[in-house]
Amino acid sequence: MKSLSQSQLKRLTAVHGWSGTVLGLLLYAVVATGTVAVFAHEIAEWSVGGAKNHAPLAGGLDGKIRPIAERMTKGYLEEIAVWATAKGDLNVFPHAHARNPDSGKIDNYGTLFRLDGTTGAELARNEGFVFTKPEWFEASALEDFLVDLHVQLYVPQPWGLILTGILGLSMMAAGVTGFLMHRHLIRDLFVAARPGHRLVTARDRHVLAASWGLLFAFLLGFTGSFFSFAGTVSLPLISQVAFGGDQKAMRETLFEPAVTPDPRPAALTDLDAVVARSTALAGAPVRFIVVDHYGRADARINLWHMPPQGSLAWVRNVFDGTDGRFLGVKPRVGRQPSAGSALYELIWPLHTGDFAGTLSKAVWVGLGTAMCYVILSGMQLWVRRREDTALWRGFGRAVTTTAYGLPFAMTAAAYGFFLSLPAADPFYWTPMGFVLGALACIAAGVFAGDGDRLAQRFRRLLGAACVVLPVVRMAMGGLGWADAVVQGQGAVLSFDLMFLVLGVLLFRWATRQPHGRAAGGPLPEPAE
Amino acid sequence: MTERLRRALDARPRLTRWLLAGPGAVAAALLFAMAMPVWLPKGAAGIDNIAFPLVLVPLIWAVVFVYACVEESLLRCTAVMCGTAAVCGLTAAMAFAGWI
Amino acid sequence: MSILAIVAAVAASSAALAYLAVGDAKRRRVFGLPPLERKAWQTWLAIAGVLAPAVFLLYGGGGAGFVVWCGAVSVAGWALAATPPAQAAAMGRRVTGGMAAAGRILRTMIRAARGTEDTDDRLDRLERRVAALEAALAHHEPAAKPTAPRRRNGAGGKTEMPQPSGQ
Numbered sequence: 001m002k003s004l005s006q007s008q009l010k011r012l013t014a015v016h017g018w019s020g021t022v023l024g025l026l027l028y029a030v031v032a033t034g035t036v037a038v039f040a041h042e043i044a045e046w047s048v049g050g051a052k053n054h055a056p057l058a059g060g061l062d063g064k065i066r067p068i069a070e071r072m073t074k075g076y077l078e079e080i081a082v083w084a085t086a087k088g089d090l091n092v093f094p095h096a097h098a099r100n101p102d103s104g105k106i107d108n109y110g111t112l113f114r115l116d117g118t119t120g121a122e123l124a125r126n127e128g129f130v131f132t133k134p135e136w137f138e139a140s141a142l143e144d145f146l147v148d149l150h151v152q153l154y155v156p157q158p159w160g161l162i163l164t165g166i167l168g169l170s171m172m173a174a175g176v177t178g179f180l181m182h183r184h185l186i187r188d189l190f191v192a193a194r195p196g197h198r199l200v201t202a203r204d205r206h207v208l209a210a211s212w213g214l215l216f217a218f219l220l221g222f223t224g225s226f227f228s229f230a231g232t233v234s235l236p237l238i239s240q241v242a243f244g245g246d247q248k249a250m251r252e253t254l255f256e257p258a259v260t261p262d263p264r265p266a267a268l269t270d271l272d273a274v275v276a277r278s279t280a281l282a283g284a285p286v287r288f289i290v291v292d293h294y295g296r297a298d299a300r301i302n303l304w305h306m307p308p309q310g311s312l313a314w315v316r317n318v319f320d321g322t323d324g325r326f327l328g329v330k331p332r333v334g335r336q337p338s339a340g341s342a343l344y345e346l347i348w349p350l351h352t353g354d355f356a357g358t359l360s361k362a363v364w365v366g367l368g369t370a371m372c373y374v375i376l377s378g379m380q381l382w383v384r385r386r387e388d389t390a391l392w393r394g395f396g397r398a399v400t401t402t403a404y405g406l407p408f409a410m411t412a413a414a415y416g417f418f419l420s421l422p423a424a425d426p427f428y429w430t431p432m433g434f435v436l437g438a439l440a441c442i443a444a445g446v447f448a449g450d451g452d453r454l455a456q457r458f459r460r461l462l463g464a465a466c467v468v469l470p471v472v473r474m475a476m477g478g479l480g481w482a483d484a485v486v487q488g489q490g491a492v493l494s495f496d497l498m499f500l501v502l503g504v505l506l507f508r509w510a511t512r513q514p515h516g517r518a519a520g521g522p523l524p525e526p527a528e
Numbered sequence: 529m530t531e532r533l534r535r536a537l538d539a540r541p542r543l544t545r546w547l548l549a550g551p552g553a554v555a556a557a558l559l560f561a562m563a564m565p566v567w568l569p570k571g572a573a574g575i576d577n578i579a580f581p582l583v584l585v586p587l588i589w590a591v592v593f594v595y596a597c598v599e600e601s602l603l604r605c606t607a608v609m610c611g612t613a614a615v616c617g618l619t620a621a622m623a624f625a626g627w628i
Numbered sequence: 629m630s631i632l633a634i635v636a637a638v639a640a641s642s643a644a645l646a647y648l649a650v651g652d653a654k655r656r657r658v659f660g661l662p663p664l665e666r667k668a669w670q671t672w673l674a675i676a677g678v679l680a681p682a683v684f685l686l687y688g689g690g691g692a693g694f695v696v697w698c699g700a701v702s703v704a705g706w707a708l709a710a711t712p713p714a715q716a717a718a719m720g721r722r723v724t725g726g727m728a729a730a731g732r733i734l735r736t737m738i739r740a741a742r743g744t745e746d747t748d749d750r751l752d753r754l755e756r757r758v759a760a761l762e763a764a765l766a767h768h769e770p771a772a773k774p775t776a777p778r779r780r781n782g783a784g785g786k787t788e789m790p791q792p793s794g795q
Contacts, residue, residue: 004598011545011597172590177597190652190709195659205710212706216699225586234585237558241623242565242578254575309630310690333579338572340579347583349692353699356692359631363696366703 009181016177020378021395023170025402026153028375030167030224032406033150035368038353038361042491044086044143047417049479050489051088056117057286058279061090062271064120068092068113069268069294076110082289085139089123090115093130093137094294100129112136134427141426142417145434146410151227154431158232165228171221171371174378178210185211202384206377213370220371223351254333262298269324274301277326278317283308297322302330307355313345376403397454401445404458405438411465412437418469418476456510463506470496530603537602548605549596556613557589563616566623634693637681638700642708644677645701649708649716659713 004012020027036043045051061082069080076094083091095110107129114124114137126136138144145154152160179185189211193204210217226234239250252258268291279286282305292300299321304314318327331341349355353364379399386392416433420426441458448457473496474480484492537544564581571577581588592609599605622628648671649655651664678701685693711719 005600008598008600015549015597169586169589169593172586173593176590176594180594180598187654189705190649190655191658192655192710192712195712208710209706212702212709216702222586222590226583229585230582233558234561234582237562238565238578238581241562241620244624244626254578307692310692312690312692312695331573334573334575336573338576338579340571340576340583341573343583344579350695356634356696357631359634360692360696360699363699363703367699370703370706 003183004180012177012181016174016181017382019170020174020375021382023167024375024379025398026163027167027171028372028402029153029406030150030164031171031220031368031371031375033146033410034220034224035365035372036410037147037150038364038368040143040147041086042361042495043146044138044140045489045491046495047140047142047414047473048087050484050487050492051084051086051117053084053088053117055285056084056088056090057082057275057289059272059275060118060120061275061289064090064115065092065271065291066268069094069291072111074295077294078292079108080291080294081108082291083287084117085114085137086143087139088117089139090117090120091137095130098129100132102129102132107131135425140417141430142414144427145413145417145430149410149434161228161232165225165232168221168223168225168228172218172225175210175214175217175221179214182207182211185214199381199384202377202381206374206381209370209377210374213367213374216367217371217374219350220367223347226347227351258335259292259298259300262296264297265295266297266299266322268294268299268321269301269319271301274319274324275303277324278303278305278319281317281326282315284315287314291321293321300327307349309356312349312355313342314348397445397450400455400458401441404455404462405441405445408441408458408462408465409434409437411462411469412440414469415465415472418473418478421476459506459510463503463510465503466499466506467503469499533606534603537606541602544602544606545596548602548609549593552609552613553589553593553596556592556609556616557585559613559616559620560588560592561585562620563623566619566628633688634685634696634700637685637693637697638704640681641678641697641701642704644674645705645708646716647674648678650713655709655713661713 065080065082069077072094075096078096079094081091081093081095085091092113092115093108093110095108097106098109099105100107100109108131109129111125111127112130113122115122124136126133130136134144135141148154150164152164154160155163182188188207191204191208193201193208195201235250236247239245239247243250243253271289271291275286275289282303284306286303286305288304290302292298292302301319301321301324303317303319305317307313308315313332316330316332318330319325320327329337331337332345333341349360353360353367376399380396383392383396383399387396413430413434416429416431416436417426419433420429441461444457444461445454448454479487479489479492481493481496483489561581561584565577568577568580596605596609599608619628651666651671653663655661656663682694682697682701685697708716
């Protein structure tokens with residue numbers, strides 16, 4: 001590669017440094033919450049005390065869904081969506097599409113039934129624009145909050161998505177500019193941070209973590225910004241050109257299977273037989289089912305399966321609704337397999353790590369943690385170079401406060417969830433717990449010591465919060481360990497143990513000797 | 529005229545760079561993606577020319593952004609980006625109007 | 629591609645990365661360690677050792693294992709590289725010490741399960757057997773001089789030359 005001139009390097013350094021500094025705290029928030037959200041489903045299971053039924057979609061569906069569909073008005077039979085909650089309950093949602101007066105957009109409108117996953121007994125029923133009310137279809141307010149925090153930083157649509165999309169672009173830009181700036185990437189690949197607490201040590205730490213995580217930093221930024229912008233910006237613009245602005249033609253070409261309308265009445269085939277056959281064909285459990293046009297001759301049954309072993313992409317099987325004939329695998333985009341669809345199908349698994357069970361998710365958590373380290377070490381390096389200025393010393397405190405405060409606030413959200421379970425609305429108190437936790441950390445950051453003492457105090461605070469959390473969970477009526485073992489609720493045990501271990505490790509880390517250097521004091525040595 | 533444009537751009541290098549790497553890169557990337565369905569092959573399912581630009585928009589932006597940062601000559605950078613945006617914009621407009 | 633295959637591939641690549649890290653010239657220079665003389669083919673072999681498991685995963689069963697490998701090796705590589713040499717050596721000593729101790733415990737357990745004699749008794753028995761065979765040999769070949777085996781003498785290590793037992 002041709003080496004860059006001084007002016008080019010200077011520009012790249014400015015772009016890399018300033019974008020990282022201005023957007024770094026928000027980027028850290030997105031990456032840290034994303035790291036946690038990798039295990040969103042397991043967090044949901046842990047928070048609700050485990051799933052009563054781990055495979056409610058595996059069988060016995062026909063007897064639960066058909067009675068509901070038979071008594072529904074025909075208008076709601078346009079689609080029937082079926083999926084499981086974290087508690088192992090079944091959500092059955094016959095619905096149509098109508099314009100939501102609040103948002104002005106076309107939304108799903110119908111009646112949502114929550115059924116016991118084993119017996120089919122009706123647990124709850126709600127009617128309306130269901131997906132605007134998470135308390136109707138989500139089992140865990142904690143999961144809902146943590147995912148929303150990552151996807152749009154809890155900022156209302158569409159601004160939250162645009163914000164996280166910009167942060168994804170900035171992560172890509174930081175990765176590329178950092179790569180171009182670092183002239184000896186391969187040569188320095190095994191150079192650990194030099195001993196001592198000099199500025200070059202801070203630089204080494206940042207560069208090493210960034211070098212090893214470069215590929216995934218770019219990939220995660222790219223896929224993240226795709227999710228943010230695809231629906232809001234890219235698709236509307238591209239469809240204007242490709243389909244002359246005809247959104248219906250665009251949807252039918254890209255996403256919906258070709259079906260000749262046939263409104264003649266016809267009974268739906270045995271759903272359980274279809275589920276069994278689809279599962280055998282896909283080689284993976286089913287996660288989501290949609291029955292189109294129940295009770296008509298043009299009925300279709302769509303089943304979405306987890307990625308089969310060795311594969312990255314989810315599988316969507318389509319069956320004829322009247323005779324159960326297998327109609328084929330529907331790609332994510334288009335009506336038959338293609339390179340474009342294959343590329344599109346990679347985005348979700350590459351971003352979430354949700355394709356090979358706990359192993360891939362664990363690796364993605366490792367990658368997310370590495371990304372967090374890169375972001376924080378970069379901001380710390382920036383601050384170290386400018387420590388003679390009060391403004392940047394203050395920013396340094398903000399970095400420390402955010403670095404520990406965000407995980408603490410997420411833990412506080414969990415406290416808000418568990419403490420509100422008996423008698424309050426967890427969908428209100430979970431985000432409120434986050435806010436209160438964040439405010440507490442900001443107050444600590446402002447008043448409680450500086451530099452290393454501040455970091456140590458935060459570690460103790462976070463450690464204590466982690467250790468006490470499983471106790472609070474059980475005290476609020478959560479599943480005990482003995483029952484968790486008997487019922488095979490691995491998520492409950494794993495997360496409790498993880499919090500205990502994390503808490504202990506944080507305490508041990510907090511008791512380690514600080515650097516011995518006064519915080520904010522300038523170093524009497526050059527930067528490099 | 530070229531010399532006058534070069535002087536105008538070099539008179540405010542920082543502003544020019546900001547405009548090129550900021551809104552310029554976003555506009556160029558989006559226009560490039562909008563024009564891609566016209567010249568990309570449709571593929572086996574007839575949708576590759578839409579799926580590829582849809583997925584690659586962030587990557588296209590990254591390429592344009594880095595180019596805007598690295599290109600030494602502001603005149604060349606402006607010419608390349610404006611030229612690309614103009615060609616792609618024209619292509620997209622003609623496709624939208626049904627002329628191609 | 630099973631979870632075990634992916635884990636094994638990541639472990640193999642990480643081991644090769646550790647080998648590369650130990651011998652990395654700049655790393656050793658920065659930490660004041662003497663350079664490790666390595667031939668170019670050894671380094672290239674190690675690089676091949678890092679990448680070969682990935683090729684195996686990619687062609688063995690789909691892209692999922694390969695993608696997991698990429699992510700896991702990125703994290704493992706960072707962890708290996710970020711550990712200073714002294715700390716890495718101490719961890720390595722703890723690991724090999726632990727493995728040696730585990731091996732000793734395992735051997736003791738196996739021996740206990742089999743009900744076998746201890747080492748000293750076995751050596752004594754074998755020495756007596758050799759002496760008996762040499763005596764028999766001497767009987768058949770009177771020109772050959774029998775030599776007595778050297779016998780161990782406990783912790784002191786001093787050897788003595790006992791006479792053949794004549795058994």
